[in-house]
């Protein structure tokens with residue numbers, strides 16, 4: 039048995055005439071890992087995930103899921119994976135309990151309805167009809183339906199978009215639990231804190247390709263450094279000067295000011311202030327934060343993740 | 346997690362864990378929790394039966410309306426005509442008499458004289474009727490003896506009235522539209538909302554998903570047919586001369602044929618507007634030519650082979666034959682074969698092209 043839960047090579051998906059949604063994407067997700075796909079709108083995350091789920095035929099490339107392939111072992115694979123689509127409507131007029139029971143009936147083995155309903159904290163809404171649930175409750179129900187077959191591999195496409203902070207944290211706990219049980223999770227998200235908190239490894243996808251891959255810390259360290267210093271000041275600062283400051287690794291324009299990525303804050307800040315003072319430039323804003331995946335994305339692509 | 350489940354009443358395990366049972370239950374629940382679909386399926390056909398049954402109920406025959414042109418002898422002619430209670434006669438001056446004939450207030454104008462003159466339009470059935478009645482009365486008044494006096498046996502039998510013709514047609518129409526909308530529309534709605542995609546991502550058997558639709562149709566048939574036919578029998582004394590078994594068998598075949606067509610129109614459509622258009626395109630011609638509201642025999646002979654080949658024609662003819670003429674299954678095999686053929690062909694084609702994701 040392969041120790042990879044997901045393996046794909048050279049994945050391509052074209053929509054004629056001129057859209058290339060996925061453009062030669064390689065991915066390896068290990069068993070027991072929580073893997074995150076990050077990227078801006080239209081990067082090709084959903085397309086990739088749906089190909090991996092066997093719901094979309096790729097234009098080219100190879101896919102292996104849990105050591106099996108969709109063209110040969112679809113029936114078997116379906117029972118071993120669980121999914122949430124980025125966007126679905128479940129049957130409007132059925133209750134939470136009825137919907138979970140319906141999905142449970144499709145799987146040869148799995149968890150009880152009450153258990154999964156409890157996992158996503160919808161116990162109180164068990165008898166409520168789907169069309170009377172709030173957006174976040176609907177989303178949690180979708181996750182419950184993904185869990186009900188006790189999947190070895192779970193695909194979650196933006197599972198927490200639109201959830202309140204408490205529900206998000208609850209869902210994180212669910213994912214943590216699954217990981218503890220040795221199951222594999224592939225999720226897409228726009229929330230960098232979520233990816234850093236949940237994922238063992240992440241891939242940053244842009245224009246249908248993986249542009250960076252690694253653990254969140256690795257990526258941050260490798261691509262941006264430890265800290266980001268942003269400041270605004272009237273013109274009169276030269277980029278070359280900033281680059282020469284001790285501890286500064288990279289410099290780029292950020293809005294009206296500058297963003298410096300820095301590995302030793304205690305050296306960089308005093309040097310920056312001294313430099314500005316020597317030039318007679320007054321600071322109008324200064325902030326620092328620990329570098330995040332957002333910074334990784336911005337420095338790789340020059341764009342922000344969510345515009 | 347608090348699990349209070351054991352305290353609650355639970356469906357038997359067999360039902361809970363059977364995908365087919367759950368799929369059928371899901372469809373039934375969705376249907377009965379939507380008041381408007383319940384109305385269109387069960388209430389509407391009954392309302393239509395009531396409305397049309399009342400509009401076309403048996404009425405005493407219309408009197409013959411005659412005008413007598415004013416002038417010498419007019420009053421004698423009028424009196425001779427008025428002797429029959431089935432004739433209404435009035436004396437009118439020339440201009441008014443012409444107007445009455447033109448507008449249909451009078452079907453005939455009698456110009457008194459020896460012999461009298463009848464002005465009427467022979468292309469109008471009521472004018473021909475009026476001429477015969479008026480002539481008969483005036484001849485007798487002038488002294489013509491009857492060669493013999495025939496005995497009248499009056500017959501107005503259930504089975505020959507419009508409502509008797511109508512009810513099997515409405516039943517056929519209902520089977521058609523329930524199959525087309527209930528399957529075609531619902532499938533595409535599920536596809537458009539990506540519910541179908543979500544279901545296909547589970548190990549659910551696709552055949553069970555489809556079978557659930559057909560089973561649900563049959564369950565509804567079990568309600569629709571007795572409700573509509575029973576209502577028509579009670580309220581309008583519509584006859585049921587054949588067996589319920591024959592009626593049920595034909596209704597089931599019809600439901601299968603139209604389920605297949607519903608599946609076929611839904612097989613590729615991505616959104617409900619498209620499938621709505623397709624459904625109307627398929628159903629509209631059959632509404633008109635397949636003998637729902639009036640007999641398909643009214644269309645020219647050149648069209649008859651096409652009309653005979655339509656599933657709704659076969660279904661309506663068969664239902665009428667069972668209810669009005671008491672036909673048994675043995676006599677209905679051509680219709681049965683046609684419906685079964687449509688069902689088989691449309692299911693096969695639909696599955697060949699069905700867009701699952």
Ligand SMILES: Nc1ncnc2c1ncn2[C@@H]1O[C@H](COP(=O)(O)OP(=O)(O)OP(=O)(O)O)[C@@H](O)[C@H]1O
Nearest residue numbers: 053057058059077078079080081082083084085086
């Ligand atoms: N059926 C389709 N036909 C044509 N283009 C499509 C189709 N589906 C997706 N695309 C295009 O493919 C690209 C990738 O879409 P995809 O949904 O995979 O993005 P995503 O990374 O999931 O974005 P988001 O974060 O907004 O969910 C987009 O440019 C989209 O417009």
Ligand SMILES: [Mg+2]
Nearest residue numbers: 083084085124
């Ligand atoms: Mg997406």
